[in-house]
Amino acid sequence: MGMDHARSSRGGTRRQNNGARRTKLTAYALVGLIAGMGALVAAAEPMYRAFCQVTGFGGTTRIADQLKPAAPVDIAAAGYVTVRFDANTNANLPWRFRPVQNELRVRVGEQVLAHFEATNLSGRTIAGTATFNVTPYKTARYFNKIECFCFTEQVLGPGETAQMPVTFFVDREILKDAGAKGESTITLSYTFFADKDQSAAREAEAEQRAGNHGLAHSDAKRYPASPGKLKI
Amino acid sequence: MSDIAHAGTDGGHDHSPRGWRRWAYSTNHKDIGTLYIILALIAAIVGGGMSMLIRLELTEPGIQFIEDFQFYNMVVTAHGFVMVFFVVMPALIGGFGNWFVPLMIGTPDMAFPRMNNISFWLLAAGLVLLVTSTFIGGGAGTGWTVNPPLSNADFHPGMAVDFGILALHLAGASSILGAINFITTILNMRAPGMTLHRMPLFVWSMLVTAFLLLLAIPVLAGALTMLLTDRNFGTAFFDPSAGGDPIFWQHLFWFFGHPEVYIMVMPAFGVISQIVSTFSKKPIFGYLGMAYAMIAIGFVGFIVWAHHMYTVGFNVETRSYFIIATMVIAVPTGVKIFSWLATMWGGSIDFKTPMLYAMGFIFLFVVGGVTGITLSNAGVDQAFHDTYFVVAHFHYVLSIATIFAIYAGLYYWIGKMSGRQYSEAQGRVQFWITFVGVNVLFFPQHFLGMAGMPRRIPDYPDAFAGWNMVSSIGAAITLLGALLFLWILFRTVTAGARVGGNPWGESATTLEWTVPSPAPFHTHEVLPEVGELQPAE
Numbered sequence: 071m072g073m074d075h076a077r078s079s080r081g082g083t084r085r086q087n088n089g090a091r092r093t094k095l096t097a098y099a100l101v102g103l104i105a106g107m108g109a110l111v112a113a114a115e116p117m118y119r120a121f122c123q124v125t126g127f128g129g130t131t132r133i134a135d136q137l138k139p140a141a142p143v144d145i146a147a148a149g150y151v152t153v154r155f156d157a158n159t160n161a162n163l164p165w166r167f168r169p170v171q172n173e174l175r176v177r178v179g180e181q182v183l184a185h186f187e188a189t190n191l192s193g194r195t196i197a198g199t200a201t202f203n204v205t206p207y208k209t210a211r212y213f214n215k216i217e218c219f220c221f222t223e224q225v226l227g228p229g230e231t232a233q234m235p236v237t238f239f240v241d242r243e244i245l246k247d248a249g250a251k252g253e254s255t256i257t258l259s260y261t262f263f264a265d266k267d268q269s270a271a272r273e274a275e276a277e278q279r280a281g282n283h284g285l286a287h288s289d290a291k292r293y294p295a296s297p298g299k300l301k302i
Numbered sequence: 303m304s305d306i307a308h309a310g311t312d313g314g315h316d317h318s319p320r321g322w323r324r325w326a327y328s329t330n331h332k333d334i335g336t337l338y339i340i341l342a343l344i345a346a347i348v349g350g351g352m353s354m355l356i357r358l359e360l361t362e363p364g365i366q367f368i369e370d371f372q373f374y375n376m377v378v379t380a381h382g383f384v385m386v387f388f389v390v391m392p393a394l395i396g397g398f399g400n401w402f403v404p405l406m407i408g409t410p411d412m413a414f415p416r417m418n419n420i421s422f423w424l425l426a427a428g429l430v431l432l433v434t435s436t437f438i439g440g441g442a443g444t445g446w447t448v449n450p451p452l453s454n455a456d457f458h459p460g461m462a463v464d465f466g467i468l469a470l471h472l473a474g475a476s477s478i479l480g481a482i483n484f485i486t487t488i489l490n491m492r493a494p495g496m497t498l499h500r501m502p503l504f505v506w507s508m509l510v511t512a513f514l515l516l517l518a519i520p521v522l523a524g525a526l527t528m529l530l531t532d533r534n535f536g537t538a539f540f541d542p543s544a545g546g547d548p549i550f551w552q553h554l555f556w557f558f559g560h561p562e563v564y565i566m567v568m569p570a571f572g573v574i575s576q577i578v579s580t581f582s583k584k585p586i587f588g589y590l591g592m593a594y595a596m597i598a599i600g601f602v603g604f605i606v607w608a609h610h611m612y613t614v615g616f617n618v619e620t621r622s623y624f625i626i627a628t629m630v631i632a633v634p635t636g637v638k639i640f641s642w643l644a645t646m647w648g649g650s651i652d653f654k655t656p657m658l659y660a661m662g663f664i665f666l667f668v669v670g671g672v673t674g675i676t677l678s679n680a681g682v683d684q685a686f687h688d689t690y691f692v693v694a695h696f697h698y699v700l701s702i703a704t705i706f707a708i709y710a711g712l713y714y715w716i717g718k719m720s721g722r723q724y725s726e727a728q729g730r731v732q733f734w735i736t737f738v739g740v741n742v743l744f745f746p747q748h749f750l751g752m753a754g755m756p757r758r759i760p761d762y763p764d765a766f767a768g769w770n771m772v773s774s775i776g777a778a779i780t781l782l783g784a785l786l787f788l789w790i791l792f793r794t795v796t797a798g799a800r801v802g803g804n805p806w807g808e809s810a811t812t813l814e815w816t817v818p819s820p821a822p823f824h825t826h827e828v829l830p831e832v833g834e835l836q837p838a839e
Binding site: 107112207249 | 545
């Protein structure tokens with residue numbers, strides 16, 4: 071107590087100055103804290119995207135460059151799953167979109183090609199993109215797509231029908247996942263939406279009007295790895 | 303900084319601004335606190351009126367008088383926003399916090415008095431924007447969670463949601479500035495001898511609350527900005543048609559939203575701790591445990607957000623984590639509840655109105671806490687999600703418990719703030735009316751929820767008619783209590799008996815009772831020396 075008195079009477083000015091500096095420092099530190107949280111939020115979108123891709127969260131499938139090198143095949147452990155195909159079209163997109171095959175019985179670890187088919191029912195060229203997910207969600211991290219029409223936007227001319235392929239495999243790791251290995255059926259679901267940005271459709275229309283069979287040409291340019299796409 | 307602080311309190315002893323300038327330009331923590339409390343009272347009349355509209359519509363099955371269902375959605379939404387951001391937070395944080403943090407730690411004013419002023423007026427502008435949004439194109443009927451796609455431009459094409467977003471931006475900016483002010487004040491401007499471990503628990507609660515605000519509000523602001531650009535500038539953060547994800551919104555919102563519930567209830571913990579100690583005539587039991595329990599609750603509050611989203615399809619491991627983390631919060635909360643009980647145990651309890659309200663708070667908070675543990679189970683929550691069971695749960699903890707803390711604080715401190723004391727008899731009658739009213743209002747909603755009645759729907763099957771009628775009767779009783787309170791408040795400030803510096807006796811140990819009532823414009827100009835206020839064990 072005596073010490074406090076001495077300090078407040080003799081060192082008053084010095085303490086005030088120290089106090090002002092500490093106050094300033096505290097305020098700056100707090101502003102830094104706010105900025106840090108702001109940076110975290112700004113980074114939240116890419117972080118969430120990466121998180122979904124790594125964990126298969128919300129049915130996000132994986133993208134693989136190629137089939138995983140075949141591990142020594144353990145015949146006893148080799149399993150089969152039924153992959154069901156589901157196709158939906160957003161109400162704002164006048165397309166008919168359906169799977170060519172309803173389901174495939176797939177050997178785990180084996181590369182599979184499946185086809186969907188989309189028809190533009192309208193009289194104008196439209197660009198659309200398909201969103202996708204896999205249920206049950208816990209199987210999504212083992213569902214690898216090598217090539218898919220959903221990786222890029224698709225452009226369909228008036229009345230045009232196109233085959234849309236997807237190449238995928240179910241990772242053998244699924245057999246080691248206690249939670250997911252019991253699943254006998256995986257559903258791969260797509261929903262086609264009209265793109266907000268229709269510049270690709272306008273470009274295709276313009277090329278066609280110019281009379282150089284632009285659609286097939288431009289499609290080939292845009293989707294070099296879609297050999298299954300047929301023009302009817 | 304000192305020059306700013308100096309400018310704010312310039313003029314010495316005999317000068318105090320008069321007329322409208324005193325309030326509009328105020329840099330005085332007591333005047334700003336009073337402004338916050340007045341704003342909260344006005345907003346409470348608006349938000350409370352909306353809840354009465356909801357209960358009137360739900361009194362009987364079928365549509366009573368709300369023909370336009372978007373109007374019902376808008377009322378539910380605005381009720382939530384107004385109550386959370388413009389009633390509970392301004393009353394507890396802006397109001398009691400501004401009034402009593404500087405008084406309790408023995409400092410003349412807040413660290414940044416002029417920033418304090420802008421905090422208040424940003425909030426007032428936010429309230430105006432929010433009320434404006436209800437008149438634009440049917441209003442925002444998104445619910446307080448503002449979930450896309452309901453809140454996107456397809457389903458809410460008008461400007462109402464944009465107005466609401468900007469209202470929350472302003473309220474958020476106000477809260478962040480206020481939080482900087484509180485933390486800086488509490489960390490740097492305590493009177494000599496007032497160590498952190500001697501601070502009254504109300505000051506501790508404000509310190510923890512301010513940190514929660516600093517960490518949570520920027521997340522809300524970021525999420526709202528993304529929603530704003532989704533709605534107006536063609537981005538697709540939450541739009542699946544272009545690669546976004548509406549669940550992403552829920553993660554961001556609840557990362558803010560769960561700490562937000564502690565932001566609302568933490569200052570209430572502080573108020574209740576002061577009152578229980580004062581009227582049990584004992585120091586608070588387990589002071590350090592109480593302080594660190596608040597820190598623990600605040601910390602764990604940031605890592606449990608997904609328990610609001612059990613139905614979005616997490617895998618079982620994720621759900622297990624969030625269940626366990628959520629249940630862990632019951633431990634520090636239990637520390638607080640049992641410490642309040644232990645403080646009362648063996649005390650010479652004086653059942654004055656603030657104490658009645660404090661005990662009411664403890665009861666209501668325990669009821670809401672127990673249903674919270676029920677809901678923390680993902681399996682149970684899948685069934686109860688979006689039913690009236692959830693409505694009953696969060697109204698017990700957030701609405702009526704915090705409102706009880708506000709009532710308790712107003713009765714406890716009205717003498718200090720106005721210099722006049724309320725009528726004890728009227729106060730007790732008002733307590734019992736309100737206590738009966740809120741329980742008749744919300745307890746039957748547990749039964750409705752367990753029977754499957756969904757939230758946010760203006761109509762329901764006949765099977766739910768009975769308990770809905772009871773609930774609406776409870777709402778009428780609660781309204782009666784609220785009107786009586788307004789009358790008591792009016793009578794107190796206009797004709798209450800003059801009160802001395804410390805009406806509660808020597809067990810009211812905190813520094814605000816050492817200054818006269820009403821607290822003079824300038825206090826603690828000579829810093830008090832603080833000894834053992836609260837034995838820090």
